[in-house]
Amino acid sequence: MLGLLFLLVAAGAGGQNVKKFTVLQWNVWQEGTVVPGGYEAIVNEIARLEPDFVTFSEVRNYNGTRFCDRIVSSLKEKGKCYYSFYSYDSGLLSKYPIKDSLTVFPEKDDHGSIYKLVADFEGIEVAVYTAHLDYQNDAYYNVRGYDGSTWKEIDVPQTVSEVLEVNDRSQRDDAIRCFVAEARKDLEAGRLVLLGGDFNEPSHLDWIRETKDLYDHNGLIVPWTVTLMLDNAGFIDAYRAYYPDVLDYPGFTFPADNPLIPTEKLTWAPKSDERERIDYIFYHPYPGLELTDVVIFGPQGSILKNQRVEEQTSDKFLLPLGVWPTDHKGVLATFCLKF
Template identity: 40%
Template sequence: MKTNFLTILLCCFILMSCKKDNTPTTANSTIALPSTMLKASTSASSTLSLKVLQLNVWQEGTKVSGGFNGIIDAIVQSGADLITLSEVRNYNNTNFSARVLAALSAKNLTFYSFKDNNVGIISRYPIVSFKTGIYGNAFDKAVINLDLNTQVAIYSAHLDYLNYACYLPRGYDGNSFQKMSQPVTDVNAILASNLQSSRDEEIAAFVNDAKLERDSGRIVILGGDFNEPSHLDWVNEQKNLFDHRGTIVPWQNSVTLYARGFKDSYRVRNSNPVTAPGFTWAAFNTSASLSSLVWAPDADERDRIDYIYYADNSNRVNVSESIVFGPSGSIVRGQGYEDPTYTNPFLIPTGTWPSDHKGLITTFSITSIKPTISLNKTNYANGETITVNFANGSTNAKAWVGIYQSNKVPGTNYANSWKYTNGMSSGSVALSLPANSPAGSYYVAYFKDDGYTEIATRVSFNYTGG
């Protein structure tokens, strides 16, 4: 048994070492390509569709009879690939995400998730990595591969519900939710109250975490219940509607996200805040008691506080569609209200609606750009530098390019020469073949993240030798 074990161990070591001949060439000869050189490189691309659902599950559906099944029905009806959930509680030491996956599996649907509190993520794609407890469980995130070349970091958010400052101009306190003697219409006072919440600190934590993902080349998507309106809604056109009482309010957190390059998918697709206000709060859910839906009984409570934001440093993302999902009615002055004036694109649920919020479904169109490699020439003599240009590649520090003889197989045979690309998605590396390399046909290959998965089409060249 010991002999067999040592033999297996030795074989594994040899296979793991096949990339390297001896020691790697130094990293400092990897350079970024000038923009003029990058433009000359053409890349094949394809278009991917990604559908995202944001859903506040209202204490895991416990506020509505049949609410948990309603959550499952909503996920299925939405056709979403990624689902961001708010108000995850894991009641009675259960694992809510595991329950959701089991219920979807019973419908022959395979999804992936992980356990967290307050927020959750359900993914049709296998989850490469995840992170919980971002700023005290205000956020979590998962990384998925859409394809070999495109990664998405999806975040789920449920922000602080206190200091709900949009109730102030409606005449209600944002903490006690009691009626005040008069509305607050001083915009500075409204914004000061809004900053008393922890929402701005939560968004700052998200922005910092998401920057790392964006800088690594990933698309970032954020879905959540923000408990705060948008500066894109409380504008001049809405100032005398929905009990805004003449106020135009630049709500801080949507302003911050836009300043950091994020876009509000609903407003990108539905730009008119009057004809398409996109209300997600409060839903007139006829499966729930009316008293459980009303917080400001003498006010028009309608607002858009659930969002799907996105950002991508490579501009690969477009919004194909963004629609509200849930009951068509809202809560106005303590009653359910249907308003035919507003023409939101809408999806009505076919099953029991589980929430006091409406959901949001955004369908993204994502351009997947294939990495490319090219050479500065096609014939090389002994001692010549072989410059390999690469573009639209992996930002992992251990992506690499290697040269092989045409009859050699990466992972089985050693590379004749190789270098890491050092975290740059586009650039060049200078390689050279050892002096004793035989003349003949060779190729350059581009590999993903210290492995042998090739991410670009090979480029061949001829070597005349010494």
Template identity: 45%
Template sequence: MGNTGSEKPVGKQIKVLQINAWHGATAVPGGFKGLLGIIEQIDPDIILLCETKHNNINVVTKLVDTLKILGKIYYGETSNGSASLMSKYPIESANACCASEVQGPMAKAYISIEGHTLAVYSAHLDYKHYECYLPRGYSGVSWKKIASPIDNADSILKANRLSERDESISAFVKDAKVEIEKGNLVLLGGDFNEPSHMDWQADTKDIRDHNGLVIHWDCSVMLSEMGMIDSYRQKFPDAVKYPGFTFPSANNAVPVDKLTWAPEADERDRIDFIYYYPNSAWSLSNVSIVGPEETIVRGKVKERDSEDSFIVPTGIWPTDHKANLATFMIERSMTSKK
């Protein structure tokens, strides 16, 4: 029988929340309540978390137990590092992967939705050698002011590669290619502690203290080259109107000096991401930034000055980052019986 035009595609909408929990939701007074609140507000299907461990306690276990009391069932997976994930769908198997010699592993889990297997990766990449500060006149190692801003992209990238971020993403690329060959859907999210090359091109070189530079940051370049799609930039390719800043976020529960590391610069960047690998089984429906609309610029709270789409928390914001929400439509597999 032909399509009458009134039939709706069979599938399921999946909401993916990526968030940095900032010291296991302990850095902000009432942080755990705030983290719980944003999960209740958004009701995500998959949650990619980082900075989940603090004092050897993983906040994911507490979240799963508390949400269960509230009538919401989630399954949790933690790694030996600070990256974890949660899912409304049972986690079929999980393991830590993609560790470098120094940097801790990503959390990886397999989840089945609509007859498809999702290989889900949650990452928290190396925070050291945060060299997007060099053009802004700050060290990415000591986080102190330097004599003058660095205006050479090659030297900045050389310094940036002293981190373990590129090694972690190289390991991810190798691992994810195996999943893609199996036909699995691949999802990656986390705090990369590195900007995207798509946010440091000619259109932004003379704003945001980029110091006239175009920089092809390694991690985003490697992911783009393997075919991974940056969900925010897919929906909002204009990095001037839609910067999508995730760090530093304003937070009225925390003194401003605890939120900024370069207080005399415009240090705003998009360093938290949700990536996915294209497949005919799913499509990206929508993306939003989650968190306060205000940012921090030169050590002061700055009102929203972009066209970004925000989901503003109704309660305490638990972190110094903003979060990402991506909504996907996953079509039902022909082999699925449900």
């Protein structure tokens, strides 16, 4: 079974116990409604993988019900028990009863959202956050000579300061400041803290000297602020921690090749190479916690200048069984907790 249930097993002569659990971050592109059979595919994949926690991005609560509540009901029909927290723009699922929940950064005018749940498993409290950050003023598009909201061609910024000036117009930094402030309370309470989300922003670990002339970075080395703020606050980027080699393991999660969608319907910058890693799972160090595996969940292909390409990298993929419901790829992280 690919989905690792929370297992409590004896390990070692000292009677040490080990908990294994998985976290899935998944941008589902407005509940998969853009893709025929998309919603059903989301349910089927979660039932297959059985992640312990799911952080959703880009949900819209269609059909008169909250997306996460509807997912929980659909999973119950398949014999899978999950608990949900409020969903709009982003959302959360937990295999464990929810003790507490909070809106950390409320969605308003497409400027993003952050929600939090606290679950208790085997006496250990975990705070799980989900984020879908502001998609307006996407400065990494401007670097490629395209306006981030209308996709019109513009002059390419020549300096990093120009890029960061555009980046400052979004509310992504504001949202992450709210997260860091709330997460400090969890850390002080002794909780394990996890964050998953589509940040709509690249990582400062990816736009470096080795990649400055790749992927239409136009020679720029950019200290992208959201991931840098999380790094400074002590949070660890699971994918980059497990795969530090940026060239062999770029880990692109966007844009995913989806054979059910004509490329002309994918309106992002058709003349540029906008492949990015913008979907993340972060965690804070916790006694006995170890990251044991991370995979890209979704198709191996991407969209490059409006063409479908198969990535020739060392990235490890967990391929879907059937319909792929979104234009993103997900991230599935496996953790081990020894105590």
